[in-house]
Amino acid sequence: MRRGSFTILDNGAESQVDAVVRQDTVWLSFNALKTALGWERKPEGLCQGDMCIPLEDEQDLLSDDGVDLAGLAELLTRPLALDPEERVAYLGEAARDQSAQLMSLRAPDFSLPDLDGKLHSLSDQRGRKVLLVAYASW
Amino acid sequence: MYEELKDFGFTVITVALDRSAEDARPYIEKAKPQHPSLIDSEHRVAHLYGMINISTVVWIDEEGSIVRPNAIEYGSDIFKEFHGLESAPHLNALRAWVKEGKLTDGPERVRAKLMLPSADEQLARAEFALAWHLHQAGKTEAAERHFERAGELSPFDWTIRRGSMPIRGMNPMGPDFFEIYKEWEAAGKPTYLTRAVENQRT
Numbered sequence: 265m266r267r268g269s270f271t272i273l274d275n276g277a278e279s280q281v282d283a284v285v286r287q288d289t290v291w292l293s294f295n296a297l298k299t300a301l302g303w304e305r306k307p308e309g310l311c312q313g314d315m316c317i318p319l320e321d322e323q324d325l326l327s328d329d330g331v332d333l334a335g336l337a338e339l340l341t342r343p344l345a346l347d348p349e350e351r352v353a354y355l356g357e358a359a360r361d362q363s364a365q366l367m368s369l370r371a372p373d374f375s376l377p378d379l380d381g382k383l384h385s386l387s388d389q390r391g392r393k394v395l396l397v398a399y400a401s402w
Numbered sequence: 403m404y405e406e407l408k409d410f411g412f413t414v415i416t417v418a419l420d421r422s423a424e425d426a427r428p429y430i431e432k433a434k435p436q437h438p439s440l441i442d443s444e445h446r447v448a449h450l451y452g453m454i455n456i457s458t459v460v461w462i463d464e465e466g467s468i469v470r471p472n473a474i475e476y477g478s479d480i481f482k483e484f485h486g487l488e489s490a491p492h493l494n495a496l497r498a499w500v501k502e503g504k505l506t507d508g509p510e511r512v513r514a515k516l517m518l519p520s521a522d523e524q525l526a527r528a529e530f531a532l533a534w535h536l537h538q539a540g541k542t543e544a545a546e547r548h549f550e551r552a553g554e555l556s557p558f559d560w561t562i563r564r565g566s567m568p569i570r571g572m573n574p575m576g577p578d579f580f581e582i583y584k585e586w587e588a589a590g591k592p593t594y595l596t597r598a599v600e601n602q603r604t
Binding site: 271273276341343344345346347349350352353354355356357358359362363366367369370371372373374376377378379384386387388389390391392393394395396397398399400401402 | 410411412413414415416417418419420423425426427428429430431438439440441442444446447448449450451452453456457458459460461462463464465466467468469471477496499500509512513516518519520521523524525527528529531532533535536539541544547548551561564565567568574575
């Protein structure tokens with residue numbers, strides 16, 4: 265068992281929290297869970313905004329060290345890439361949520377640097393038609 | 403194309419899915435574009451738009467709606483022999499949209515042409531993002547495990563399998579590339595459109 269700092273990337277948003285790693289399972293305290301992913305323990309269960317997961321039926325998810333990160337990801341159907349050795353995990357977008365976003369036909373906004381490091385956003389171009397071209401040198 | 407259309411309320415945004423600004427610099431400096439030419443080392447745009455290959459184009463209207471979804475199109479015919487795609491039909495359609503507001507597909511047909519991701523493909527994107535994070539932190543060996551896993555989960559995502567090659571010290575024009583090409587060919591050369599039809603049937 266190793267207790268210590270653990271990095272969580274929630275769709276790219278990075279936070280450092282305290283976690284216990286035991287046989288490749290990552291346990292996060294309720295405090296850590298709130299800091300890293302915004303899920304909070306309430307009488308109704310584990311909640312984020314209006315959404316709550318009742319914990320009575322999810323006892324496998326819990327131990328004295330907190331909540332099983334992979335179990336929680338599975339419950340949320342969010343993809344989890346995990347490196348227990350390096351103590352870092354990336355929680356991505358659920359296929360269902362990504363599909364709903366695409367089907368809305370709203371172009372997701374982004375901000376990226378040019379060669380000089382200056383940031384540009386898609387939303388800067390609102391009011392113009394845009395041809396977005398993704399390419400690469402490879 | 404940008405020069406011809408820029409006075410019609412139009413712009414181009416190019417996004418280089420390259421590991422660093424330095425990889426993209428020669429292309430951008432040679433083209434000297436007057437429109438935003440951006441660098442996306444984390445493949446954020448590929449993730450947000452569900453892109454699996456290059457060069458992928460998306461048309462976005464004045465209100466920020468997608469009016470033509472992900473498609474492979476080229477700005478010229480330089481590599482036509484290799485991929486068999488002509489650039490002219492796309493460029494003509496683009497002109498008609500920008501100058502005359504002509505679109506062949508309404509929202510429902512645009513939706514039918516969307517390639518929706520599978521759970522494995524989303525996991526592959528998370529694995530790639532983790533690998534990139536580890537690579538940035540100098541954890542080359544750990545990064546390699548996750549690049550490899552990402553490629554296994556999404557074998558026809560070129561942004562992952564070929565796009566990770568320069569980062570991993572592999573040659574994106576060498577034998578590793580031809581191996582993926584052969585796999586892709588054997589699978590019937592899947593594209594956004596064939597995959598869209600496939601995943602909306604299931």
